[in-house]
Amino acid sequence: MTQTALNPGEKTVSSNVPAISLRGLTKEFGETTAVDGIDLEIRQGEFFSMLGPSGSGKTTVLRLIAGFESPTSGTVELEGTDVTARAPFDRDVNTVFQDYALFPHMSLIDNVAYGLRVRGVPKRERRERAAAALDRVQLGSFLGRRPSQLSGGQRQRVALARALVVEPRVLLLDEPLGALDLKLRQQMQVELKELQRSLGITFIFVTHDQEEALTMSDRIGVFNAGRLVQVGTAKEIYDRPNGEFVANFVGTSNIFPAAVGSSLYGKAEAFSVRPERLRLAHPGGAGRDGSTAILGIVSALVYLGHATQVRVAISDGTTVVVLVHPAALAEEDVTPGREVAVEWRTSDVVWLPPTG
Amino acid sequence: MTLETKPRPAPAPPRTGNRRVSAALHRSPRLRLAGLLTAPAAWLILVYIAALAALLITALWTVDTFTGKVSTTWTFDNILTVTTDPVYQAITLRTLRIAVVVTLIDMVIALPIAFFIAKVADKRWEKLLIVAVLMPLWASYLVKAYAWRNVLAEGGLLEWLGAPVGVNSPGYSETAVVLTLAYIWLPYMILPLHAGFERVPDSLIEASGDLGAKPLATLRLVILPILVPSIIAGTIFTFSLSLGDYITAQIVGGTTQMLGTVVYANVGAANNLPLAAAVAFIPIAIIMIYLFVVRRTGALNNL
Structure with a gap:
């Protein structure tokens, strides 16, 4: 059974245990290897971004953590427990989907209360908690509306409230700001970061937007062709890229060829x-x-x-x-x-x- | 045409008849709409509404018992007969029961099939399975009904298959009609359900599991509610097709009479067209009531 109440005082797991740890995680789709031997530890309470171009395997890693895909080999550990074989409903992680995946036939409050409903929380309590969660994302006055009556930014907030109301250990966000316009995206970046700081939940944020990753993250993992190329803080990634791919993908770089290197510094x-x-x-x-x-x-x-x-x-x-x-x-x-x-x-x- | 060297304002186009009509149409959207809609609307009124009206009028006439000719004397006798006579009431109830049971059977069979085709099978298999579902529609209705006649016959396939497990063939009966109709109309239920499942994004199913719902809860709380309009669309097909059927009942029904067979008998052997018209009004009325009820669900937008 998943934990339904998660008050800060109730956290029994020591904070030294990584929130997520991936070991040798590999996923093949037929001939193609989408994720190729990822080893990664994500700390508790961390805002971790998975950055990479489309097709680099970052979303697949997220889906492997959520349990929507099962790995070809390797393991997924959630706070020290191996959850590789568990179904999504049995994992204490929640996802904010790229298309938000709000239930079109339910009002906002029913959408947000859904996770509590299937956990058997009594109706009155789950409505109260859902209303509070919607209030926190400034949608407290829209309880009875349908998702189709909302703008993209509002839907995004509902999806966030729906995932957070069940108080997961780890929140997975799959390019949640991709569909928003620039102004709204920047505003949501700040709000997301604030939310994460106040809740203290581990956020794993998938994006292809390097600026987004740099502004929000405690640490960034840069993906390319199914591999994790570099992991580090925003500053480390930006100032000390460990190769041409990261130097080019994160920000713009002037790459001087080896010939210039040897003529200026004597190092080819x-x-x-x-x-x-x-x-x-x-x-x-x-x-x-x-x-x-x-x-x-x-x-x-x-x-x-x-x-x-x-x-x-x-x-x-x-x-x-x-x-x-x-x-x-x-x-x-x-x-x-x-x-x-x-x-x-x-x-x-x-x-x-x-x-x- | 003459060649002009000096630029000058574009010459006004010649005021031919065609141009005048075009200009008039351009200025008046109502005229345009009328031009577009008159022909199809006339067709609809003539073929559909006029035919229904003719049916209603015929139901109010009688048949001269001596000459066997339709006499245009106005009377409500036919309508009264088919609504009050216990024989017709029993037939109406039986027909309704058959249509409801066929619809329920098709729904139960079609749901998992449509789910498998839309959500489990990969793209290549999906196309093959759709073709497989449509394939029986290519065969004649009569062939399929007669095939079932053989299956249900004494010493037929069903008896042979059922004997080891102690199941008897229902023979030619109401049950046989239900079985055969359920088989014949099944594709009409699978197709709208398949379309409905296709419209449920995978991410909704994943989101439901992600939020802690077990598969059955996902089915009950997310998939089925979204599917309701498609289910209703399917039931409109199977229900109305079963309600109007008369061939299957004759081929595998034995003595089972349905409204359709009564209409058929009165048009043919009994030569009582007005009574047949009155009987034909019963399924029309039932389906209209059903459509009226389901209109609220939005299912008609999905047909």
Whole structure:
């Protein structure tokens, strides 16, 4: 039987046990391997994002944790208990679906009370708890409405309330903000993070939007082709990508080929520098201590509003992108065709070993 | 046409008859609608409503017992006979009972089949199974009814199969009619149910399990409520088709009389068209009542 009441004082499991731990998790669909030997531990109370392009296996991992798929091999542990063989209704995790999956024939309060209903909570209590949960997501006045009468953002909130009212150990969110417009998405990002902080529940958030992952997560796992490429805090992932894939997928990166590496630093390895870490300088005045400069020709300017992207073609043909702030740009006379020096601090260089 | 070198305002198009009609249609949406709808509406009124009206009128006439010709004397005798005579009441009740039982049997059989086709079988199997469900519809109704006649016959397949487990063939009886009709109309129940299951997104079923519902609870609380309009759509088919049947009853029914057989007998052997028309009104009335009741459920939007 799943636990129905989960007051903070009742938590008996020590917080040292990881909320979720995946060991050698592999899932094959016919010929294709969607998830390829994932080993991962997600701590209790953590906001963990699974980031990756579509088809990278992140949603499959989520479905394996929820129990909608069973792994080809490997195990899923929930707070130290092996739940690999358990059905979804027997796992203390809940999911917010990408399409929200609200029951169209039920009012909002019935939707939210559903999890309590099937657990045998008495009608009066479950209505009270569902109403309170809807109140928490600012939908307290819409109890009798049908899901079809709501906007996308409101549906998303109902799905959240429905999953949280049964007080799961872990909440799984499958690209829940994907269908919302930018403003609403940013607002929901903040609300989700706040909610997670106040509830102290482990959130596992699947997204392909690197910005979303960076703003919300305690830690991020970057997926590519069914494998977990890198796990770390947002800062670690962004500042110290461990390979070309992460450097390119998370934010924009200037990847310098191994040839440039060996001519500048005597190390035949590709490296990357973030666009905002690059500066433009006069061709003669560059090359201070602890920094590196390279000459190039400005090829294009892209106005972004808060900054301008300056594209510079360097001698070996690589184009680097320099993010220049409006004030800095006003000082320099940067026009396409002009020769400039691109300069960066040597400590901002991230070496990219060939096999990420 | 002459070639003009100087640019000048586009010449007004010649005011031909066609253009004038087009312009008039463009200006008046009502005229446009009338032009589009007159023909189909006339067809509907003529073929459908006029035929029903003719039926009602015929039911109010009588037959001259000497000449056997329909006499256009107005009378309510036929209507009174079929509604008050215990024989016709018994036949009406029997027909209703057969239609209800056939509908229930089809519902019970079709639900798991449709669920399997829509939700369990993979895409390739789904198509094959749909074809398999539709296949019996390609065979003639008569062939299927006669096939069942053989199955149900003394020494037939059913008796041979049932003997080891102590089951007797029902012979030619009301039960035989129910069995045969349930077989013949089954595809009409499976198809709307299949369409209904297709409309239940997998994520709803997963969400239900995710929230702690066991499979039976998911079926009862999520799938069936969403499926209700499709179930009703299916029952409209099986119920109304069974209610009007007269061939199966004749082939496997033995002495079983249904409303359809009474109509058939009165049109043919008894040569009493007005009485046949009056009898024909009973299933029409029953189905109208049924449709009126289910209209509220929204099922008619799914037909």
